[in-house]
Amino acid sequence: AQKITQTQPGMFVQEKEAVTLDCTYDTSDPSYGLFWYKQPSSGEMIFLIYQGSYDQQNATEGRYSLNFQKARKSANLVISASQLGDSAMYFCAMREGPSTGNQFYFGTGTSLTVIP
Amino acid sequence: EADIYQTPRYLVIGTGKKITLECSQTMGHDKMYWYQQDPGMELHLIHYSYGVNSTEKGDLSSESTVSRIRTEHFPLTLESARPSHTSQYLCASNPGVENFTETQYFGPGTRLLVL
Numbered sequence: 108a109q110k111i112t113q114t115q116p117g118m119f120v121q122e123k124e125a126v127t128l129d130c131t132y133d134t135s136d137p138s139y140g141l142f143w144y145k146q147p148s149s150g151e152m153i154f155l156i157y158q159g160s161y162d163q164q165n166a167t168e169g170r171y172s173l174n175f176q177k178a179r180k181s182a183n184l185v186i187s188a189s190q191l192g193d194s195a196m197y198f199c200a201m202r203e204g205p206s207t208g209n210q211f212y213f214g215t216g217t218s219l220t221v222i223p
Numbered sequence: 224e225a226d227i228y229q230t231p232r233y234l235v236i237g238t239g240k241k242i243t244l245e246c247s248q249t250m251g252h253d254k255m256y257w258y259q260q261d262p263g264m265e266l267h268l269i270h271y272s273y274g275v276n277s278t279e280k281g282d283l284s285s286e287s288t289v290s291r292i293r294t295e296h297f298p299l300t301l302e303s304a305r306p307s308h309t310s311q312y313l314c315a316s317n318p319g320v321e322n323f324t325e326t327q328y329f330g331p332g333t334r335l336l337v338l
Contacts, residue, residue, distance in 0.1 A: 140324050140325075142326055142327075144329075150311055150313075150331070150332040150334065151329065151330075151331050151332060152313065152315075152329035154326045154327075154328075157324065157326060159324055196263060198265075198266070200327075202325075202327075209254075211256075211317075211327055213265065213266045214265070215264075215265040216263075216264070216265055218263060
């Protein structure tokens, strides 16, 4: 079974609008972390936001927020007020806790295009 | 600020050549990784290391080899490059402490083209 599932290969959003990128995960470990990364066409991976499995509140970092629904095992990324520079690949990732070896798992990514 | 470096950034080479992609980090991280990624596609883990003298193969079978003689250095070697090796190679690291809150830090990547 896939540990991280991103079901949207590509997404389009109008500039200044908000967009949600979906991510679901699968783990039996009670301790885990969820991460989102941005990868522009230049190729580098940029860490955006983190959510811990025990965090009570949704993580926010500037225009990025993580909609964490633990019971549904989803960790969707919300980008508010999209900008042209947000056009990139976005990867969801999970790091399991010590009991399962601290492994990192990445999704297949979502390509976001911001339209002027 | 992540201190993880990869050289070269771009490499064009002929079939059959031996190449080594360099990766170094100055953060003292125990865990290091190599990913292979085609443009716009998912990351494939090809090798990882949990410390000096520890190396493991990842999920994607690869004709490459790695070594980890020093904590900060994790080079990837292709003994005989082929066009099918054309891809981007990303190096990453994270602390080896039992802490799932720490992100992976990525290098800038090496884009390899084998003719």
